[in-house]
Amino acid sequence: MSMDDYFYNGELMKCYELAKQVTNEEDKVLAQKYIRLLEEYEYDRYPKPTAHIEVQHVERADESYPESDLVVEIRAIKDEEAFAKRIQQLEEVAKTGTSADKAQSFFTQGELFLFAHHYNESVHCFQQAVKQNPNKAVYWGITGQTMHRFGWMPFDALGYLEQAIQLDPTNPRWKWNKALVLIQLAKDLQMAPFMANAALTLEDALASCGEEQKSLKAAIQNTIDNMDSYVFS
Template sequence: MTMDDYFFNGELMKCYEAAKQVTDGHEKELADKYISLLEEYEYDAYPKPTQAVVSQEEERADESYLSSDLVAEIRAIKEEAEFTLRVKELEEIAKTGTADEKAQSFFTQGELFLFAHHYNESVHCFTQAVKENPNKALYWGITGQTMHRFGWMPFDALGYLEQAIQLDPTNARWKWNKALVLIQLAKDLQMAPFIANAAITLEEAITLCGEHQRSLKEAIQNTIDNMESYVFA
């Protein structure tokens, strides 16, 4: 695939790496443009997965993950003092725990901020979780999803979603979110290749949905049915 192919398919890290391999010739000018654009979004500073194969968490029927159970437990606490104590414990683990413990703590804090509608703090915590454990697709995916939903630039969101899909290529949710960002780019930039790749990605996503993922499958189908209206409204 060419740099353009990667770019319009939302595989921006692959585009960035391909552009860095171009040293001369007629493609050098285009490569430099891609490098300049993607370094503006700090693709050169992304954490790198440290394990080749990692067992990834599967999304459950209620759209939660095993890592989300602690969030549900803390949110169920009724006493303010106990709730505050649990949050302080999370903050302490984020400072003194192992890398995996820190990552889980940041993820939990990020979801708590998300439920409280503090989106900047939520994204900050999710990106910290990625830094502590870049091998977990959930951390990458939830970061990209949150960025897209709450106003970050599409190239920010796509970078995280690409890494989530790279780590967990059978996860339908991350592919659906990637397609949503591609649709947004097609609308904003009026570039047809984005919408074409979004359509392919949506078909992949709906095929990957498990029997238990009925609500996700319905959401993806709704996106497919209304895709053109999103772009040309």
């Protein structure tokens, strides 16, 4: 695939890496254009997954992941003192735990901030989770999903969603969110290739849904059914 192919398919890290390898004088102008653009979004500073094999959990029927179970437990605490103590413990783990424990702590804090509608703090915590454990797709994916839903630039969201898909290529949620960002780009920039790739990505996402993922499948189908209205509204 070419740099343009990767770019319009939302595979921006692949576009960036390919651009850095260009030696052909004819392609250098385009390559430098992509490098400058993507380095503005700090693609040169993204955490790199390691060789460690991480378990990538399947999304449950209620659209949750095991990584979110601790959030449910903490939010169920009604006593203010007990809640504050639990948050303090969570913050301590983020300082002194193993990398995996720190990552989970940051992810949990990010979700708590998300429930409290503190979106900047939420994304910051999710990004810290990715830094501590760049091998877990749900950390990347939820970061990208949150960015897209709450006003970050499309190129920010796509970088995280791309890596989530790379780590967990059968997960329909990350593909769906990628398609939503591509639709947004097609609308904002009036570039048809984004829309064409969004349609293909949505079909792939739909095909990737498990039998029990009915609500997620319905949401993806709704996006497919309303693509034109998203672009022309």
